[in-house]
Amino acid sequence: MYRKIAKENLKKWLTDLxxxxxxxxxxxxxxxxxxxxxxxxxxxxNFQNSRLPPKGLFLESLRxxxxxKFPGGSLxxxxxxxxxxxxxxxxxxxxxxxxxxxxxxxxxxxxxDVFYLRNLSRTLLLGQACRVQCEGSFCSxxxxxxxxxxxxxxxxxxxxxxxxxxxxxxxxxxxxERRDLFEESSAEEWNLAQSKPRGSREQPLFDLERVKxxxxxxxxxxxxxxxxxxxCINCGICTYLCPTCHCFDLCDLQMPGQGMRFRCWDSCxxxxxxxxxxxxxxxxxxxxxxxxxxxKFHFFYQNFQAIACVGCGRCxxxxxxxxxxxxxxxxxxx
Amino acid sequence: MNSLKTDDSAREKNIxxxxxxxxxxxxxxxxxxxxxxxxxxxxxxxxTFSFLSGQFAEYSVFGEGEAPFCISSSPxxxxxxxxxxxxxxxxxxxxxxLNPGDLIGFRGPYGNxxxxxxxKGKNLLFIGGGIGLAPLRSLIHNVLDNxxxxxxxxxxxxxxxxxxxxxxxxxxxxxxxPLVKMIITVDVGDADWRGxxxxxxxxxxxxxxxxxxAVAITCGPPIMIRYTLKSLEKLSFSPSxxxxxxxxxxxxxxxxCGRCNIGPLYVCKDGPVFSxxxxxxxxxxxx
Amino acid sequence: MPEKIEKELIGIVSRLFDEGRIxxxxxxxxxxxxxxxxxxxxxNQEDLRELWLEDFCAPNLTLYLKDIKGQVGLLVKGCDSRxxxxxxxxxxxxxxxxxxxxxxxxxxxxxxxVAGALGCESEELEEITRRGPEMVVRVNGQEKTLPxxxxxxxxxxxxxxxxxxxxDSLLPGxxxxxxxxxxxxxxxxCRRPVPEKWAFWxxxxxxxxxxxxxxxxxxxxxxxxxxxxxxxxxxxxxxxTMGDNFVFHxxxxxxxxxxxxxxxxxxxxxxxxxxxxxxxxxxxxxxRELFGYVAGVDLDRPFPFRTxxxxxxxxxxx
Numbered sequence: 001m002y003r004k005i006a007k008e009n010l011k012k013w014l015t016d017l018x019x020x021x022x023x024x025x026x027x028x029x030x031x032x033x034x035x036x037x038x039x040x041x042x043x044x045x046n047f048q049n050s051r052l053p054p055k056g057l058f059l060e061s062l063r064x065x066x067x068x069k070f071p072g073g074s075l076x077x078x079x080x081x082x083x084x085x086x087x088x089x090x091x092x093x094x095x096x097x098x099x100x101x102x103x104x105x106x107x108x109x110x111x112x113d114v115f116y117l118r119n120l121s122r123t124l125l126l127g128q129a130c131r132v133q134c135e136g137s138f139c140s141x142x143x144x145x146x147x148x149x150x151x152x153x154x155x156x157x158x159x160x161x162x163x164x165x166x167x168x169x170x171x172x173x174x175x176x177e178r179r180d181l182f183e184e185s186s187a188e189e190w191n192l193a194q195s196k197p198r199g200s201r202e203q204p205l206f207d208l209e210r211v212k213x214x215x216x217x218x219x220x221x222x223x224x225x226x227x228x229x230x231x232c233i234n235c236g237i238c239t240y241l242c243p244t245c246h247c248f249d250l251c252d253l254q255m256p257g258q259g260m261r262f263r264c265w266d267s268c269x270x271x272x273x274x275x276x277x278x279x280x281x282x283x284x285x286x287x288x289x290x291x292x293x294x295x296k297f298h299f300f301y302q303n304f305q306a307i308a309c310v311g312c313g314r315c316x317x318x319x320x321x322x323x324x325x326x327x328x329x330x331x332x333x334x
Numbered sequence: 335m336n337s338l339k340t341d342d343s344a345r346e347k348n349i350x351x352x353x354x355x356x357x358x359x360x361x362x363x364x365x366x367x368x369x370x371x372x373x374x375x376x377x378x379x380x381x382t383f384s385f386l387s388g389q390f391a392e393y394s395v396f397g398e399g400e401a402p403f404c405i406s407s408s409p410x411x412x413x414x415x416x417x418x419x420x421x422x423x424x425x426x427x428x429x430x431x432l433n434p435g436d437l438i439g440f441r442g443p444y445g446n447x448x449x450x451x452x453x454k455g456k457n458l459l460f461i462g463g464g465i466g467l468a469p470l471r472s473l474i475h476n477v478l479d480n481x482x483x484x485x486x487x488x489x490x491x492x493x494x495x496x497x498x499x500x501x502x503x504x505x506x507x508x509x510x511x512p513l514v515k516m517i518i519t520v521d522v523g524d525a526d527w528r529g530x531x532x533x534x535x536x537x538x539x540x541x542x543x544x545x546x547x548a549v550a551i552t553c554g555p556p557i558m559i560r561y562t563l564k565s566l567e568k569l570s571f572s573p574s575x576x577x578x579x580x581x582x583x584x585x586x587x588x589x590x591c592g593r594c595n596i597g598p599l600y601v602c603k604d605g606p607v608f609s610x611x612x613x614x615x616x617x618x619x620x621x
Numbered sequence: 622m623p624e625k626i627e628k629e630l631i632g633i634v635s636r637l638f639d640e641g642r643i644x645x646x647x648x649x650x651x652x653x654x655x656x657x658x659x660x661x662x663x664x665n666q667e668d669l670r671e672l673w674l675e676d677f678c679a680p681n682l683t684l685y686l687k688d689i690k691g692q693v694g695l696l697v698k699g700c701d702s703r704x705x706x707x708x709x710x711x712x713x714x715x716x717x718x719x720x721x722x723x724x725x726x727x728x729x730x731x732x733x734x735v736a737g738a739l740g741c742e743s744e745e746l747e748e749i750t751r752r753g754p755e756m757v758v759r760v761n762g763q764e765k766t767l768p769x770x771x772x773x774x775x776x777x778x779x780x781x782x783x784x785x786x787x788x789d790s791l792l793p794g795x796x797x798x799x800x801x802x803x804x805x806x807x808x809x810x811c812r813r814p815v816p817e818k819w820a821f822w823x824x825x826x827x828x829x830x831x832x833x834x835x836x837x838x839x840x841x842x843x844x845x846x847x848x849x850x851x852x853x854x855x856x857x858x859x860x861x862t863m864g865d866n867f868v869f870h871x872x873x874x875x876x877x878x879x880x881x882x883x884x885x886x887x888x889x890x891x892x893x894x895x896x897x898x899x900x901x902x903x904x905x906x907x908x909r910e911l912f913g914y915v916a917g918v919d920l921d922r923p924f925p926f927r928t929x930x931x932x933x934x935x936x937x938x939x
Contacts, residue, residue: 030828031733031894046742051892052830061830061861065350068396075396075437079348110603111349111588135744136654231660233684235834237892247592250350250585251860254397261400263350264860265830266591272850274593276583277422279556281596295595302598320838320890321680322652322659424852 001173002185006162007043009181014038014090016178021086021124024057026050035089043091048134049312053243054089054096058119059103061240063263065115065250070257080260082118090126090156095139095310097127097151099243105304106246115263124171127152128163133199136316138326141204144310146197157193164193205326206333212307214332215297222286228328229289231321236267238315238323244296244308247273268292293328349588352394352439353379357432358414363500367465368430369406369418375437384443385409387450387472388579388607391442392587393417398428402584402602405443406468408475415440418468418500444587446607448473448551448577456549457485461562463534463554464493467500469579469606470553474508481513488543492519492534492558496527517541535561538569545571552578563610573610580605580613626792627674630696633722633790635666637694643720647682647695648672656732656749660685676751679729679774681884683840686714694720699796700776702785703882703917704840709787710920711880713843716787723785725794727751728769728777733894738771770800776885776898786918808899826866828893831859835887835897836873841880848872874900878908879924882917 005013017023018038026044027036032051068077100120107116130146139146149155153172156163164185167173176182218224239245249266252259266273268291274282282288300308309325316324359371374380385391385405394400401423407416421430432438458477462470477484489508493499499518509516519530519537530537535558543550550571552562559578566576582594582601589603597616599605630648637643650661651673658677662685663669682695683704697705705721708714736743741760748759749772756772758765770778783796810818833849836842849857849869857872858865874881883905888897908914911934912925925933 030824046745048742048744066348075354077351077354077396077439079351106590109589111590112347113588113590114346114348132744230662231685233834233837235837235890236830236832237834237890240830240832241892246590248586249591249859250400251858252397252399253858253860259397261350261394261396262860266593267832268592270833274583276581277420279581281582291595295592299595299598317654318892320834320886322654322657324653324659327653424855427853 001167001176002187002190003165003167003176003182004159004162004185004189005165005182010043010163011040013178013181014088015040017088017175021088024087024089026091035091038090047091048130048132049093049096049314051314051318052241053099053312053314054092055099055103055243055246057087057089057123058100059107059116059246059248059265060119060263061265063115064260065263067258067260082115083122084118085122087123088126089123090128092125092127092152093130093312094127094144094146094149094151095137095142095312096243097125097149098144099310099312100125101151102244102304102306102308102310103246105306124154124175125152127155129155129157129195130197131158131195133197133201134313134317135199136324136326137313138205138311139313140200140311141206141208142307142309142311143208146200147194157190159193164190166190206330208307210333211329212297212301214334215294215329218332219290219294219298224331225286225290228323228331229286232269232285232289232323233321234269234271234285234288235320236265236269237318237320238325239267239269239292240265241314241318243310243312243314268295293325293332297329350441350586352392352400352441355393355415355438355440357434357436357438359434360432363418363465363502364498366421367418367500368421369416369468369501370429370432370438371407371414371416372438372440373414374440380413383415384412386443386447387476388447388469389443389445390469390584390587390602390606391415391417391440391444392584393425393429394439394441395425395428395432396439399425400439400441400585401425402444402587404469404472404579404606406471408472408479410476410479418465420465441587444602445605446603448607450476453477453549454483455485456547457544458487459543459548459550460487460489460491461534461538461550461552461554462489462491463558463562464498465500466552466554466558467491467504468553470551471501471504473551474504478508478511478514485547486515487513488515488517488541490517490519490534490538490541492521492532492537492554494521496520496524533561534558535565538562538565543569545569545575548575550576552576556581573614576610577607578610578613580608582606626794627672630674630722630792631669631672634663634669634694637720638666643692643694645689645693647685647689647693649674649678649680649682649696651675652677655746656730662689674724677730678724678726679889681838681840681886683708684838684886686719687840687843690714690718692718692720694722696722696724697785697788698724698726699780699782699785700726700882700884702787703782704884705787705917706920707880707882707917708840708843710924711843719789721785721788721790723788723791725792725796726777726780726783727795728773728780728797730756730772731774734774735767735772738767739765773797773800774885774889776883782918808902810899811903822867823863825895826870827863829861829866829870829895830893831861831866831869832892834890834892835870838886838890839877839881840884840886841877841882842873848876870897870900874904878904879914879916879926881905 014023023038024035025038026047034050064080066079107113150168153169155166167176247266247268248263251262296308354375355372356375358373361369390402390404392400392402403417406418419426419429460470508514519532523531580601584594584602585591587602589600594601634646646663648661649658650671652658656677660680681701683701709716732743745760750757756767777797778800780797857868883901914925
């Protein structure tokens with residue numbers, strides 16, 4: 001279903017949605033782009049992408065799982081509920097939405113994680129086409145179209161008069177039923193509004209198939225991994241800013257008379273990640289770097305037929321030592 | 335706008351929450367190793383719970399943390415569960431402070447299991463070292479409880495010293511079993527030790543075992559495993575005839591947290607039981 | 622920085638490799654993203670071809686002396702040389718093992734400040750070049766100019782030691798001069814009432830991810846096993862709660878007191894933009910006031926926390 005809406009009406013629509021759901025839109029907080037409660041402000045024109053990926057709204061950095069108490073002296077363990085309440089997030093990017101699909105395969109299989117899945121099911125994803133190619137990004141090489149995506153409930157394209165909207169799910173269709181705000185549109189009008197983001201490359205940076213094959217082949221090449229990882233400082237920035245990274249830790253918080261177990265973000269880049277009592281199979285940082293890249297571009301693909309990277313460029317843009325994943329992939333593909 | 339509903343699927347179970355288990359017995363195996371006998375607090379779970387030899391569970395000391403240990407009792411003896419713990423880190427230290435009557439958390443069973451159907455009718459060679467006997471023990475009891483399904487059974491078990499021998503009560507029982515060949519060895523004896531002295535792989539080659547119609551199952555410290563595998567190769571065992579458990583740091587046990595990921599496998603999901611053939615198949619120099 | 626300085630440096634370092642005097646050289650390479658250089662860890666002459674010194678040489682290369690031991694050559698700016706003094710005093714490196722090349726620094730550009738001053742997003746900046754006392758900035762295709770004082774990192778505006786304190790060779794070049802009118806005023810946050818200060822830092826530490834980039838990039842944090850990695854007992858919870866983040870940062874601040882030279886790397890690399898330098902500045906001010914000590918300047922002056930003087934402010938040991 002295709003619709004269109006004027007800018008002012010979009011704000012009115014989002015304001016009305018607030019009566020039924022938490023509505024989040026891009027906003028600046030503490031100098032960084034993030035998704036915040038919509039307060040009637042204009043949708044920011046110069047928003048490229050959030051510093052932290054929206055994965056934090058689904059796979060929370062801190063998630064209380066269950067608690068224990070000793071009422072009357074005997075131990076009682078009680079589950080803590082998953083978050084509830086409808087949410088609408090407007091202004092998400094195709095890369096981040098694809099990442100949510102990738103994460104879903106991990107959290108839905110075998111033992112479904114109710115915390116993650118409930119966050120997904122209670123949230124409507126409203127995406128927006130990108131106007132600018134983010135620095136360091138290689139989304140199109142990863143098979144993601146910054147102008148079109150089916151990973152949302154509704155996808156929007158900005159046009160001079162306002163926005164075109166394309167509903168992709170039943171829930172999306174239902175939202176667009178506001179005849180007073182949305183007008184009819186068509187696939188033709190949608191296609192006419194196709195544009196290229198500013199700064200996009202003429203030629204793709206690499207061929208993904210060659211990268212996949214190259215990463216797989218490079219696994220035993222110790223020198224390859226040592227060379228690239230030499231400057232890595234083993235912080236968690238790349239993993240925490242990555243929309244597909246999902247490694248977590250389970251950690252107890254004990255207070256007098258009660259306690260809780262949390263699921264919290266963890267990073268395979270940390271030296272202690274695989275440390276056991278007597279042995280750490282990934283003591284050296286080149287092994288950890290090899291594992292990170294190989295897991296994303298090779299092993300995850302073997303399990304889920306998807307590469308655990310959406311080319312958003314956050315790791316490239318914010319690595320403290322400019323360890324550029326693109327360089328590693330290009331070299332592996334040679 | 336009543337179409338704005340959440341999609342309430344039936345995925346409500348909290349996969350991270352453990353069941354409560356009561357400790358009913360604590361056995362000091364060695365100076366730093368204890369075996370715990372535990373039972374579900376909830377009586378209905380005692381009936382419904384089932385597992386297979388080789389599987390593990392995540393055990394919680396609330397407030398200290400959670401750690402994975404294999405279930406070392408056999409599914410053929412389901413009145414209670416057993417697991418063994420070496421005191422080495424935070425959670426294991428906390429476990430060692432506990433006594434009968436104390437409650438712990440239990441999540442499981444997780445992981446794959448020893449392939450009983452591949453062992454039926456075969457001659458079984460169990461090779462264990464130190465606390466590595468714990469996962470083997472579940473299988474050994476399982477097999478002995480269905481003795482006629484299997485061929486010859488040989489158990490070779492070793493420890494660093496007589497003080498480090500675990501499950502002495504089992505070793506005695508198996509030693510007295512006429513349908514089992516039991517060999518115990520220590521790396522270093524003491525004044526009272528009258529048994530064999532020698533490293534497990536060396537003793538293995540001494541006793542020699544025929545690979546014909548045989549399967550070897552081995553668990554123990556990494557260095558013992560490495561040399562045992564070499565010895566088994568010398569005895570002409572093929573990789574598909576050798577089974578072991580892989581050790582990798584595990585946390586969630588659910589194949590999600592990423593810690594035990596090695597190659598495309600998750601040790602908590604695709605393991606911890608692997609054949610040597612499977613291990614050689616995925617390229618890794620990581621253990 | 623003109624090409625001939627790169628050539629001069631390559632000449633020096635090639636000779637060092639030839640003579641076997643060093644097995645690694647730490648320098649800068651061209652960054653693959655705007656306004657950044659990358660640390661270059663050169664192991665031979667061929668690796669030196671990637672050397673690039675034109676601008677944005679902000680990283681503190683002494684960081685790598687934590688991992689790369691032995692005969693190492695490295696580039697240091699004035700602020701980096703102070704980290705080096707601290708590391709030598711802490712016994713983490715031996716002066717005689719190192720070949721130090723001093724790099725004159727005209728002050729490092731802070732793209733965030735430039736964007737703020739021009740009222741645009743950092744992502745919209747296309748190019749920043751120096752022209753005399755000004756910065757020429759291209760934003761969305763348009764050229765704008767900016768006085769240097771609005772473009773340089775705060776720490777550079779009144780750089781106390783522009784010239785490296787230690788070097789074996791010193792490259793030629795321009796040094797940052799104190800910027801007129803940019804006197805360091807005491808951070809006004811210090812003068813606010815405690816509840817306001819608490820609210821400020823609570824908000825900051827709520828956002829901390831515990832990525833540990835600040836700790837890992839810090840030359841003063843050279844402990845092989847950090848206290849947060851200890852879990853028997855668990856001194857600091859690994860959970861990134863506001864309270865535990867508070868503890869982590871203040872603990873780290875006190876642990877590096879006496880060694881931290883306010884090089885500013887912690888703040889530069891923080892992905893959440895937490896103003897960690899405010900903490901460092903307060904700590905160094907207090908250190909100066911209480912002990913008359915400034916870190917990373919005097920190789921011979923003993924550490925304040927490892928020596929006892931009658932005049933020390935603490936009265937528990939008299």
